[in-house]
Amino acid sequence: MKGLGVLGLVALSECLVTIPLMKIKSMRENLQENNVLDDYLEKYPYSLAYKFLDNRPDPGVAYEPMRNYLDVSYVGIVSIGTPPQDFKVVLDTGSADLWVPSVYCRSGACSECPRPLPCPFVSLHPLGPSTLWVPGSLTGPPRPCLAGSHSSFDPLRSSTFLVSGQLFHLVYGSAAISGFLAYDTVRIGGLVDVAQAFGLSLQEPGNFLKHAVFDGILGLSYPSLAFPGTTPVFDNLWRQGLMDQNLFAFYLSRSEEKGSVLMLGGVDPSYYSGQLTWVPVSKPSYWQIAMDSISINGKVIACDGGCQGIIDTGTSLLSGPPDHVLNIQKLIHAQPDHGQYVVDCDTVDTLPDILFTINGVDYPVPASAYVRKSHPHTCHSGFEGLDHPFYPETWVLGDIFLRLYFTVFDRANNRIGLAPAA
Known part of the structure; x- marks a missing residue:
């Protein structure tokens, strides 16, 4: 029996992909250092209720708890687009969607001078016709812009970018993140996920998110929690035959800044x-x-x-x-x-x-x-x-x-x- 257990462990560890995680200063620590933690706690009273709703009030809206990420201490790097643009994301088993800020985001957490939305996205409500378009269809070159506190995705820099024109809306307690759904190549730990659906934010709540070290979220829960009509990153990696086994694992270090890892496809x-x-x-x-x-x-x-x-x-x-x-x-x-x-x-x-x-x-x-x-x-x-x-x-x-x-x-x-x- 002992021999069988060892063989099982060997099988689990074959061909796994390891993604290093970084231990970061939490949003709570940043808010405290900037003397705005009390304001935050007052504005966003703690409740995870929306995250665990079975019957969502609006099937087109994903409900997430803003306070859920207040103490997040670990992030991983993913790349989106061709050539790749890097983002620090929370690898979250409590949600299913991937989203990052866009260069069009109208929030201090994203950019001090957001670019105007190109056609067909003339306004946030609605976002425009549900037709696919590519960066070559946009007019005018990208203009220089002061960087915000987070990395922002620029569709004009990616030759593989597609967008559906579909709105996404994440409710965070009393505030919300709004944007549009897009498709592009996502790279994680050397794996290349083609035509992955992800969200690009256009509005982020208040100024609190600028104190977060992470740029966005990559969800690892079951696909039933994903935005309707989309497939989560992990499921696409499996469907595209990029992993040996349909599983992943987390090791979180207790003290060191480095050493934490996400393992994909093995243990x-x-x-x-x-x-x-x-x-x-x-x-x-x-x-x-x-x-x-x-x-x-x-x-x-x-x-x-x-x-x-x-x-x-x-x-x-x-x-x-x-x-x-x-x-x-x-x-x-x-x-x-x-x-x-x-x-x-x-x-x-x-x-x-x-x-x-x-x-x-x-x-x-x-x-x-x-x-x-x-x-x-x-x-x-x-x-x-x-x-x-x-x-x-x-x-x-x-x-x-x-x-x-x-x-x-x-x-x-x-x-x-x-x-x-x-």
Whole structure:
């Protein structure tokens, strides 16, 4: 049996593609350094409700949580167009679409002097006729423009660019990102994805996104969450025969700026210890699984009798029902402070592990993981309340959990593999 397990690991690791991830300063840290974090927290009260709606109010609108990316710490590089234009993107298992800013974006987060929209895009509402056009059909050469805080995609620089004229709209809490859908060649980790659908933003909410280090988002959830009529990047990579196996995996480093990776089409067992434990996906839209309980020192404190959990690389914190999270905050002696919960840094070594039991296996999360050190003498709780209108017993396990446990997302078998990170 042991020999069979080794052979399985060898098979998993054949011909995988590894994409390095960079650990970055989070949007929260940037907002705090610029003294606008309190304004942000007031304007965007935390709620992931829209992200997990089964019945979306408008099928043509994708609903995303603005606060979801506040603590994102890892980004990868993807290239779009011919020749390639590079972008730092959040590789997000909690969404399915790819979008980046366009040079026509009318927001300080994109550019200080956006270019006027060319025909047929004379206005954002509507964007124009649904006919494909290529850069050669546009009139006038591109003009120099002051750069914004993010890289912006320029259709005029890509010979393989096509656009459908279809609007996309992402709702972020009380604000929104709007733009249009396009098609172009996407390169990720040496893989070349031809005619990939992606969004180009024309408007981004307020000025807060200019404090984000990432340019856009690349979703890795199931295609049911994608914008209608489009195929996500991962699915196209598989359909185009660019991967040996229909799976991907994440290893998130705990401290170093480098070392984190996304693996496509295989698994490298040197990134984890022991054996992978497999958990079936309970609902193939998000990477959703059934959890047994959450406990401290043998006492169940949440998820009593079972609940649902979503493994989400686009969320850094551990999010759950507000009343249960509040109970955890009290148990770890966290005190409310301007929309966050502060923990005495000197007590971290005395705080208990919090045990997530999944499919009969215990996954401890120590205080050194769930308490975030923001400044030399300031520590914050890594738990945050999730207000879900339909599924009150839903938890979202973000990077705090993923830094501890190497995670395989197996689309072929609709399951998630977990093992202690090396």
